Amino acid sequence: MTIGVKKVSLTRTTRDQIFLPAILEGLLTTARHFFKNTLTPGMGDIDTIRYGEPEVDVKDYYPDRFRGVHRLMYREDGSVRCVACMCCSTVCPARCIYIHAEDRRDDQEKAPASFVIDELKCVVCGFCVEACPCDAIRMDTKEHMVPTETREEAVLGKIDLMKRGGPSVAVQGGAAPNYREVAPKRDPRFEHDPQ
Amino acid sequence: MANRTSDTIPPTASPPPPAPLPTADAPKRHSVGLALKKVDTNPPKAPNLAAEPVEGEEPVTLTIDGEQVTVRKGTNVLEAAKLLGEDICHFCYHRGLSIAASCRQCLVEIDKMGKLQPSCQVEVRPDMVVQTKSPAVLKARQEMLEFTLKNHPIDCPICDKAGECKLQRHYMDHDHSLTRVDVPKIRKPKHKDIGREIVLDAERCILCSRCIRFCEEIPGTSELTMTFRGDHETLDIADGHRLDNAYSINTVDVCPVGALTAKDFRFAIRTWELQATDTTCPGCATGCAVELHTKHEQAYRLVPREDPAVNGHWMCDEGRYTYKELEPSHRVQYAEIEGHQVPLFDAVALTAQRLQGKKVAFVFASTATTEANQALAELCELVGGERFILGRPIADGDDILRDPDKNPNSRGAKLAAGDVSKHEAELALELAGRAYEAVVFLDDEGELSDVVLQGLSGLTSICFADRRTKLADACRIVLPAASWAEILGTYINRNGLLRVTRPAWRPEGDRKHRADLIGDILRQLGRDNVATARERTRLLAEAHGHQELLTMLAEPKKMRPTLLRWANTRG
Ligand code: SF4
Ligand code: SF4
Ligand code: SF4
Ligand code: SF4
Numbered sequence A: 001m002t003i004g005v006k007k008v009s010l011t012r013t014t015r016d017q018i019f020l021p022a023i024l025e026g027l028l029t030t031a032r033h034f035f036k037n038t039l040t041p042g043m044g045d046i047d048t049i050r051y052g053e054p055e056v057d058v059k060d061y062y063p064d065r066f067r068g069v070h071r072l073m074y075r076e077d078g079s080v081r082c083v084a085c086m087c088c089s090t091v092c093p094a095r096c097i098y099i100h101a102e103d104r105r106d107d108q109e110k111a112p113a114s115f116v117i118d119e120l121k122c123v124v125c126g127f128c129v130e131a132c133p134c135d136a137i138r139m140d141t142k143e144h145m146v147p148t149e150t151r152e153e154a155v156l157g158k159i160d161l162m163k164r165g166g167p168s169v170a171v172q173g174g175a176a177p178n179y180r181e182v183a184p185k186r187d188p189r190f191e192h193d194p195q
Numbered sequence B: 001m002a003n004r005t006s007d008t009i010p011p012t013a014s015p016p017p018p019a020p021l022p023t024a025d026a027p028k029r030h031s032v033g034l035a036l037k038k039v040d041t042n043p044p045k046a047p048n049l050a051a052e053p054v055e056g057e058e059p060v061t062l063t064i065d066g067e068q069v070t071v072r073k074g075t076n077v078l079e080a081a082k083l084l085g086e087d088i089c090h091f092c093y094h095r096g097l098s099i100a101a102s103c104r105q106c107l108v109e110i111d112k113m114g115k116l117q118p119s120c121q122v123e124v125r126p127d128m129v130v131q132t133k134s135p136a137v138l139k140a141r142q143e144m145l146e147f148t149l150k151n152h153p154i155d156c157p158i159c160d161k162a163g164e165c166k167l168q169r170h171y172m173d174h175d176h177s178l179t180r181v182d183v184p185k186i187r188k189p190k191h192k193d194i195g196r197e198i199v200l201d202a203e204r205c206i207l208c209s210r211c212i213r214f215c216e217e218i219p220g221t222s223e224l225t226m227t228f229r230g231d232h233e234t235l236d237i238a239d240g241h242r243l244d245n246a247y248s249i250n251t252v253d254v255c256p257v258g259a260l261t262a263k264d265f266r267f268a269i270r271t272w273e274l275q276a277t278d279t280t281c282p283g284c285a286t287g288c289a290v291e292l293h294t295k296h297e298q299a300y301r302l303v304p305r306e307d308p309a310v311n312g313h314w315m316c317d318e319g320r321y322t323y324k325e326l327e328p329s330h331r332v333q334y335a336e337i338e339g340h341q342v343p344l345f346d347a348v349a350l351t352a353q354r355l356q357g358k359k360v361a362f363v364f365a366s367t368a369t370t371e372a373n374q375a376l377a378e379l380c381e382l383v384g385g386e387r388f389i390l391g392r393p394i395a396d397g398d399d400i401l402r403d404p405d406k407n408p409n410s411r412g413a414k415l416a417a418g419d420v421s422k423h424e425a426e427l428a429l430e431l432a433g434r435a436y437e438a439v440v441f442l443d444d445e446g447e448l449s450d451v452v453l454q455g456l457s458g459l460t461s462i463c464f465a466d467r468r469t470k471l472a473d474a475c476r477i478v479l480p481a482a483s484w485a486e487i488l489g490t491y492i493n494r495n496g497l498l499r500v501t502r503p504a505w506r507p508e509g510d511r512k513h514r515a516d517l518i519g520d521i522l523r524q525l526g527r528d529n530v531a532t533a534r535e536r537t538r539l540l541a542e543a544h545g546h547q548e549l550l551t552m553l554a555e556p557k558k559m560r561p562t563l564l565r566w567a568n569t570r571g
């Protein structure tokens, strides 16, 4: 269960620094789509979703990586997978995740006593999902945050977030209370022969 | 109450062989008529020598990674490399503890020695040639780390040490490879309650034995031990013992990983969110050098900082809890008259007016800074009145660090107040006898009985309070003072050394340094040329020759807290 860190080198060419070619390229793409989708008979790529009609579920049209309202996953025993490591609240650029940790007094040790996301502040960047080491927080609900009448309704607590959640069996953070007894899998990326 | 009179402020209460103050020119301005004694209390001596060459001893010159370095004789290669800025990765070595050389993480290549050598254990010799970054060393380092990680649970997400863990850091710096282990890890007790303050997670322990050596060498209580052998070797408490000594939380600090965690700090906050401020523990007259860890104007813990002259590497458990009095909900933010919030200026003006031409009792505080006590002395001279000194009552002490005098600044208060022999009991008596029309308390701390507190109601009582205490609640005029975590101030500890507290955050509301509040009152009373708290600090620093404080005053940026994320590992 070691961590692999991919280092990406960012080199900027003169072409990147001038900006203009990139802008023109972008404009060209837009223009291409514009003409393709207006001039071709049958309207090109555009798919008209009949939004609101009973047999149509917009979720079917959303890509898998669509980022919707957050949800919190749970373990097989029904407890929340989140271990209050604060990775998500640390990485969150909007600072809209508030967690208080508590001692679970079992081998999982730590759990959030409260877990609050202010969906009004959230910029839907998905960093929290990337940062979570335990597959506890996900944004794959394909639900938009529905407008609410008061601000308070848009502040989701642990219960609201877990209502949308489902079971997850990722190992780190605990597939089951005794996940440590499972032999770790040899990392497939490991190519070097120890001999 | 009565028999505590003579104990409360005890420059003489701790066993004191009289000796001159360490800084020769320090007390000149105050020393007349004062019976100040140097209490000869030495901090626990670190068994390992620092590498800086000292005068009068023959130094040793050796070569490390092709660079010549001159170090003190008797130091080890690891310390010598530190002088060159090369921090050789290590687990079991700690400067304040004896050497075990059990982790083998610090291996280096030394010419004319066949095998790799643990740099923590090898003493420097002249003309030694050391390689700390050769391929063989790097490979050994990586393999040792892999070995250490074999049974390590790597539950960093739930581990309190994450962010300041040596194992995490060394892994990122030196190993950084994928796991080769495909057998179950050995299970050991998790979250075992081993003492008043400590929880042990034996799985995370890397068996470096630092905590065992600490308990043997500093408090000398030897509660910890290793049990079983090989893969199953486990740290545990010795039969019939619990880790209950007065210095137990230091084991958490020396532990390079998250095996030992303090119950108080456990899960309170992640370490990378904390800001660290170098300051002084206000828990007793020793004045241990500590770091105050804070976030958003709230304190989370105190950890010791190395100071060979005062506390070595350690501090006591009691002192760790002094941060509790910084609790935000208890703070006094604004001035109050008769329980009503008023602008600070009004309260200051009223105080000045009420003090003029009255019989006043001035109560100095051995819990407040020297600057504040000096300012009060000035006010006392101007207005005229009787002097008292108040502080926390005497309690347990030992000859390691803890002093029976639980006030950080008994000497400073005594220096500023002059020869004052009146303490709580006299104050209680005289207040009950209606000897004064007004009384000024410099601090909100003090062991006044309820009778006295009720007795305060009839007269003008003024208190410089940073938090709500019984005393502050009983006073008519409450002036909002900044607490020790918000000011630059100095204490004078039992050995006569100047100890500095630094601000961890800006005081909220109208809170101000006590010396500045008194300065405002003095100005109201028509005195100009009143010294600010900063100026008083500068004078004290000059008198004591405290170079560090002087540079800080010249460059206030140096005082800023550091984000712990950039402060490397601890332990
Ligand atoms: S999606 Fe981005 S902004 Fe929203 S909670 Fe997650 S990290 Fe924060
Ligand atoms: S990153 Fe995941 S496990 Fe950590 S606090 Fe956030 S949701 Fe919980
Ligand atoms: S001791 Fe260090 S490496 Fe081990 S779980 Fe804790 S933070 Fe992670
Ligand atoms: S508990 Fe910590 S200090 Fe003690 S032996 Fe284990 S790793 Fe070392």
Ligand code: FES
Pocket (backbone or CB within 6 Å): B090, B091, B092, B093, B100, B101, B102, B103, B104, B105, B106, B107, B118, B119, B120, B121
């Ligand atoms: S630090 Fe040298 S062997 Fe552990």
